[in-house]
Amino acid sequence: MEPVAAILREMEGVVKNPAHAVRAFKQETGREVIGCLPIYVPEEIIYAGGMLPVGVWGGQTNIVQSGTYLPSFACSIMRAIMEFAMRGIYNDLSAVVCPMHCDTLKCIGENWKVAVPQVPCFCLVYPQNRKNPSGISYLIKEFEQLRKKLESLSGRAITDEAINQAIVIYNEHRKTMREFTRVARDYPLTITAQRRHMVIKSGFFMDKAKHTLLVKSLISEFKALPPEKSNGIKVILTGIMAEPDGFLELFNQYNLVVVGDDLAQESRQFRTDVPAGGAPLERLARRWANILGCSLAYDPQKQRSNMLIDMVRDTGADAVIVTMMKFCEPEEFDYPILKKEFEKAGIPHLYMELEQQADSVEQLRTRIQGFAEMMTTR
Amino acid sequence: MSERLISKQLLQKLLDDHYAGALAAKERGELVAWSTSIAPQEFCETMGIYTVYPENHAAAIGAKKGSPELIEIAESQGYSVDICSYARVNMGYLEIQESMAGKIPLPDLLICCNNICNTVIKWYENIARELQIPLIMFDMPFNYDYEVHDYSVEYIKGQFQEAIHQLEQIAGQPFDYDRFREVMEISSEAAKWWKKAMALAQAVSSPMNGFDIFNYMALIVCMRGKKETVEVFKLLAQECEEKIANGQGPWKDRPEEFRIMWDGIACWTALSATYKFLKNHGINMVGSTYPDSWSIIYDSNDIDGMARAYSSNFVNRNMDFRVDNICKIVEDFKVDGIIYHCNRSCKPQDFCQYEVQRQVEARTGVPSVMFDGDQTDPRAFSQAQFETRIQALVEMMKIRKQQQRIGGE
Numbered sequence: 001m002e003p004v005a006a007i008l009r010e011m012e013g014v015v016k017n018p019a020h021a022v023r024a025f026k027q028e029t030g031r032e033v034i035g036c037l038p039i040y041v042p043e044e045i046i047y048a049g050g051m052l053p054v055g056v057w058g059g060q061t062n063i064v065q066s067g068t069y070l071p072s073f074a075c076s077i078m079r080a081i082m083e084f085a086m087r088g089i090y091n092d093l094s095a096v097v098c099p100m101h102c103d104t105l106k107c108i109g110e111n112w113k114v115a116v117p118q119v120p121c122f123c124l125v126y127p128q129n130r131k132n133p134s135g136i137s138y139l140i141k142e143f144e145q146l147r148k149k150l151e152s153l154s155g156r157a158i159t160d161e162a163i164n165q166a167i168v169i170y171n172e173h174r175k176t177m178r179e180f181t182r183v184a185r186d187y188p189l190t191i192t193a194q195r196r197h198m199v200i201k202s203g204f205f206m207d208k209a210k211h212t213l214l215v216k217s218l219i220s221e222f223k224a225l226p227p228e229k230s231n232g233i234k235v236i237l238t239g240i241m242a243e244p245d246g247f248l249e250l251f252n253q254y255n256l257v258v259v260g261d262d263l264a265q266e267s268r269q270f271r272t273d274v275p276a277g278g279a280p281l282e283r284l285a286r287r288w289a290n291i292l293g294c295s296l297a298y299d300p301q302k303q304r305s306n307m308l309i310d311m312v313r314d315t316g317a318d319a320v321i322v323t324m325m326k327f328c329e330p331e332e333f334d335y336p337i338l339k340k341e342f343e344k345a346g347i348p349h350l351y352m353e354l355e356q357q358a359d360s361v362e363q364l365r366t367r368i369q370g371f372a373e374m375m376t377t378r
Numbered sequence: 379m380s381e382r383l384i385s386k387q388l389l390q391k392l393l394d395d396h397y398a399g400a401l402a403a404k405e406r407g408e409l410v411a412w413s414t415s416i417a418p419q420e421f422c423e424t425m426g427i428y429t430v431y432p433e434n435h436a437a438a439i440g441a442k443k444g445s446p447e448l449i450e451i452a453e454s455q456g457y458s459v460d461i462c463s464y465a466r467v468n469m470g471y472l473e474i475q476e477s478m479a480g481k482i483p484l485p486d487l488l489i490c491c492n493n494i495c496n497t498v499i500k501w502y503e504n505i506a507r508e509l510q511i512p513l514i515m516f517d518m519p520f521n522y523d524y525e526v527h528d529y530s531v532e533y534i535k536g537q538f539q540e541a542i543h544q545l546e547q548i549a550g551q552p553f554d555y556d557r558f559r560e561v562m563e564i565s566s567e568a569a570k571w572w573k574k575a576m577a578l579a580q581a582v583s584s585p586m587n588g589f590d591i592f593n594y595m596a597l598i599v600c601m602r603g604k605k606e607t608v609e610v611f612k613l614l615a616q617e618c619e620e621k622i623a624n625g626q627g628p629w630k631d632r633p634e635e636f637r638i639m640w641d642g643i644a645c646w647t648a649l650s651a652t653y654k655f656l657k658n659h660g661i662n663m664v665g666s667t668y669p670d671s672w673s674i675i676y677d678s679n680d681i682d683g684m685a686r687a688y689s690s691n692f693v694n695r696n697m698d699f700r701v702d703n704i705c706k707i708v709e710d711f712k713v714d715g716i717i718y719h720c721n722r723s724c725k726p727q728d729f730c731q732y733e734v735q736r737q738v739e740a741r742t743g744v745p746s747v748m749f750d751g752d753q754t755d756p757r758a759f760s761q762a763q764f765e766t767r768i769q770a771l772v773e774m775m776k777i778r779k780q781q782q783r784i785g786g787e
């Protein structure tokens with residue numbers, strides 16, 4: 001198992017110290033690193049410009065400075081991001097891209113311009129009527145603007161050809177990550193919930209081509225091993241993210257196994273490929289049109305609950321855990337529908353409010369413990 | 379003929395007719411739409427589709443103290459206490475279809491426009507799903523640059539086309555472009571007269587008591603495409619002009635001492651308590667960021683202008699615009715102080731409000747306070763905190779007036 005352990009160690013190192021990864025890239029290449037706020041930033045454009053796109057997903061910290069911009073009822077991930085940004089933690093980034101999907105993200109972009117002038121913020125607004133031709137044309141224009149801003153930041157042209165190449169690399173990464181989440185189901189003892197999260201998260205701070213190679217070798221190492229038997233409770237996670245750290249650690253203790261997810265920070269990143277055909281920016285725009293079951297992508301049919309129920313059936317999951325980012329309206333609005341549909345389908349679910357800044361996991365522990373007991377005695 | 383009605387009576391009559399008319403239409407089997415407050419109403423108006431506004435209904439329910447009951451129902455369905463209380467009131471109403479402010483008929487279609495917030499997208503998605511009815515979405519991309527991008531206008535126009543197509547299918551009748559032109563004219567006219575009437579509060583003393591604005595707002599929300607609306611605002615303007623000519627202020631029993639701007643929505647559940655407290659201190663609300671949202675003015679038959687106007691609402695604009703907008707109100711309305719309502723319901727406003735407050739204060743020197751409240755969830759509002767903050771504002775305004783007097787000597 002040596003290679004597996006080595007790969008996991010490398011990924012853990014990246015996740016624990018993303019700043020190091022950022023600096024190493026800058027030193028090696030002399031080029032820019034661009035922060036990507038959640039979610040669906042067209043990283044391919046950045047990558048095509050020879051820059052490193054990295055994920056900006058907050059983290060655990062004390063909120064001190066960002067309180068001058070955001071009241072306490074803003075989602076904790078954005079409070080953390082503002083806090084880090086104001087403290088200069090992101091100063092190694094040459095710019096950030098802020099996709100304004102929700103009311104909070106709109107204000108983050110606006111506040112950023114004032115509060116963090118040292119790191120330029122490139123805003124993006126996605127169309128809600130994302131399947132209409134006029135919506136696609138609009139998004140192509142938005143992406144065009146982003147391309148121009150990145151070009152003038154770096155002083156290098158970003159060609160269509162380079163974007164097409166980046167799309168190949170990104171689609172390959174997406175495919176590999178999807179395979180990883182399937183393979184992970186067969187090795188629940190080694191790929192614990194926490195490790196699964198870490199493997200996925202490490203992709204945010206690495207060159208995607210390199211990350212793909214690492215994950216591929218991880219997959220082939222595992223495939224050579226016999227599947228692991230587990231009598232754990234099989235769950236699907238849905239929500240923005242399964243942080244703070246410590247939350248997923250509880251899964252081990254209470255014998256919960258993650259067999260699939262619909263997290264913004266995880267599978268939503270890679271479950272939709274960039275489609276083939278047409279100019280690259282149009283392809284990127286059509287990816288947005290194809291996204292299904294995400295609280296941030298307009299869907300009057302609200303197919304997310306159906307999608308999750310299918311996922312439960314396909315994976316043989318026992319239950320769904322809704323990891324609710326406190327104060328996240330898009331997710332909070334989806335919940336009553338999910339609740340109703342899960343109940344109708346006879347699928348147990350656990351609703352857990354999470355905040356990145358939660359400094360104690362004890363409350364979470366009580367909920368998880370109670371849930372595990374309920375599931376084993378039912 | 380009976381005695382001429384004053385604008386306030388006319389307002390009440392129109393609103394009553396509006397709600398009764400919608401119920402009657404539903405009974406006759408006609409189509410009824412629910413719409414967000416600043417959606418392009420021109421399309422449904424043209425099609426003759428009765429349109430009611432859940433936000434207005436929720437506000438009325440809040441003012442009649444009926445919101446807690448409906449909020450509780452929504453929360454028991456899994457709606458978080460953190461989401462906009464208009465949505466919670468409305469989802470609760472959907473369940474029982476009763477309220478302290480009367481009934482609105484259930485919709486056959488939905489009109490949603492996110493030029494106020496993205497919250498409404500999620501809210502209307504849920505209604506569409508619950509009732510299995512079509513939803514027409516007008517997406518007005520948030521303007522992070524100062525002006526509305528031309529390609530946003532193109533996109534919005536594309537959606538207008540699509541909406542017309544959808545409406546023709548839903549209603550089973552062709553879209554009447556002549557009528558549309560007429561409705562555009564009336565709507566723009568109503569918005570002009572609304573703006574004109576509101577601007578008369580620039581007079582010192584103002585002929586309007588500020589909370590009047592909140593009352594008349596119901597009309598510009600619900601009936602912007604109707605001729606009667608134009609008449610009410612004309613009448614209101616006339617009444618105000620008469621008062622100005624006669625040197626009449628907002629109140630018969632006391633003078634206007636301080637003129638303030640109010641940022642955000644009213645606390646409908648505490649409307650009279652907040653109003654009385656302000657009045658007792660001689661504070662009159664003369665301007666607000668909020669009512670100007672309906673000054674949707676464009677040339678008749680100018681679809682580009684219409685698209686741009688609908689996208690230009692201040693909450694759909696960037697920080698710089700919001701600051702400029704308030705600074706202009708401060709200047710035009712000769713404001714002594716600003717009250718910022720940090721409205722627990724309304725994230726798109728709140729999350730820029732701290733910085734807006736700082737920049738406006740730096741630029742104008744006008745003192746301000748912020749209080750925590752909510753438009754329709756009384757649990758998020760404390761009268762005591764409100765009063766303390768207002769008292770602080772009064773002190774600051776007094777000092778500033780004194781300094782200005784000394785400076786002016």
Ligand code: SF4
Pocket residue numbers: 038075077078101102103104105240296325327328329330331
């Ligand atoms: S409110 Fe939700 S979607 Fe918006 S930034 Fe916060 S976590 Fe993300």
Ligand code: SF4
Pocket residue numbers: 433462463464465494495496497498723724725726753
């Ligand atoms: S109060 Fe704010 S969040 Fe609620 S519907 Fe109105 S604009 Fe949207």
